[in-house]
Amino acid sequence: MNGLMLVARREILTQIRTRAFVIGLLVTAVLVGALTYAPKLFDRPDTYALGTVDSEQLPLQAAAPEAEFEWRSFPDEAAARAAVLAGDVDAVLVDGTKVLTDGELDGELGLLLQSVNREVRLGAAGVSIPPLQVESVGADARYQSARTGIAVVLVIVLFMLLLGQAMMVAMGVVEEKGSRIVEILLSTLRPWQLLGGKIIGLGVLGLINMVTILAVGLGAASVSGLAEDFPPGIAGLVTAVLVWFVLGYAFFATLAAAFASLVSRQEELGSVTTPLTMVIMATYFVAFYATNEPTGTLATVMSYVPPFSSMVMPVRMAATEVPLWQAGASMAGMVVAVVAVLAFGAKVYERAVLRTGARVKLGEVLRAT
């Protein structure tokens, strides 16, 4: 156990002090912050400039709380016409009966003016009409755009971190095998300690990245006010994403280490890890597709199939409501897959990592007794 922790500690300390890690972390943080801030910057509320001539201002604000209204009054109609033509105001209400515009009236503003005017007149006549109650019989769609946005960001972050950290593990394995340092290490450590320590160490670094991204994202969202649009249960989602990251990472990193242990040179790494990279890419594409159709058959089915579930299920959880039992079942399936991959990876690694020189064939390793 001590050996395992020493190896993990070395991985963390070595990486965390490199310029690449620090810069990478800063750049990700800035990017995520900017991404989170952006919608509020570009998504300004509608603002209407309105005027009156011998009229009361209509209570438009109460009818449209999202929009902003600026009112000014003009001494006579001629002044109002000039202001409309100059573009200073969108519309002017004259004598409470007429609206002056330059060309066609903005559709939304027109509807608003007409209905509020009607309401005010009816109210004055002693008639009040209760507003229609809207009830959605489908899924709660209030947060749909926020949910989709979160899902898209999640799938990109998960993909980059899973692929990046798995490749770091692969490069680390080849570094040790290629330089034969593995011979010294394995004369005092057991293979599982070396392999496990490396996976844990680089996993912790991945988690540091993940937590930074989530913290910066949520922080920026609450400062910018974007968080108000977030659906309830964000804390649960964050926890689930961290767990899914750990599971997905354990799966892909172990396979990366096993394949990497077959070769002795970094140049050979690409060819030997291609199948794994393809699986990660495929997982990413399915998950990205699922952000658009989180309730579709593909997303639903794939959210149970390891290792696709490691990205598709968090996407579904972000993009729509997923019953707890479904998330649990999918997670249980992934845990089983991770355990199987760990057993497989440890066996391949142990048998291949000391066989330096030419590329070792996977079949040969598995056949050996």
Next chain:
Amino acid sequence: MLEISELRKRFGGGPDAPGGKVALDGVSFAVRPGELFGFVGANGAGKTTTMRIVMGVLQADSGTVTWQGRPLARDDRQRFGYMPEERGLYQKMRVAEQVEYFGRLHGMSAVAARKATDDLLERLGVAERRNDTVQALSLGNQQRVQLAVALVHDPQVLVLDEPFSGLDPIAVDALAAALQERCRGGVPVIFSSHQLELVERLCDSVGIVAAGRMVATGAVDDLRAAEGDTLRVVVRDPAPGWADGLPGTVTVTGARHILRTTDGDDQEILRRAVKAGHVEHFGVERPTLTEIFKEAVA
């Protein structure tokens, strides 16, 4: 005492696929505490394979390695120091951190590992490079760090594969001194080398391995004595046919005739030589390790 007996190893092939290459065909030898054991042999003779089996990074097909009478276990190897043939260090890790890391992997506490590292880097003359990355060092200095990695945990046995290759004469002396010091401390040291003069100078005993078999093993002096002394006589301008009937071989270089023999009556040979011409040299020579080696692997 470290005892290696009847190690056999075949690469490739297997029970269901006969063939493959025999790397070791029954290698046996023993190294006592405080003994510096030189392991020599041609390339591919089986030195590295033997050392890797001793260090447990390779499994023998059969044969045993025992330490103090017991089969070698993982806990014993924790206290071995090893230098593999192809140097292995983390290129991007700092020197002192790296040596310390290996000390801790061998079970030392953080404090003990740091102290041992400081002492060792000082003694090996790389203390001022302690905070440099390994890749910034010259080959010779990297080799010193490699040795520090093998020595940091005060090993009870040292196994070094070609520790002297690629070193300049000054570095060779520094390394040799470090090994002899460990030996005096009672540590058995096995090292392989192609520099036979060096092995001859340093080692108490040697093992000569050829084609996976130990063809000669023992104290250097014993091997030389066993090979027998050679009488060498150099005569200038001798009468033709002067050596007829004498044992040994005669080689002629210019006016000089050189007679080499391991038996015969030396006084009789001298009398014949004096009669035949001008005797420039008459003496008994012991074979060098190089000669023994060439003889043994021929």
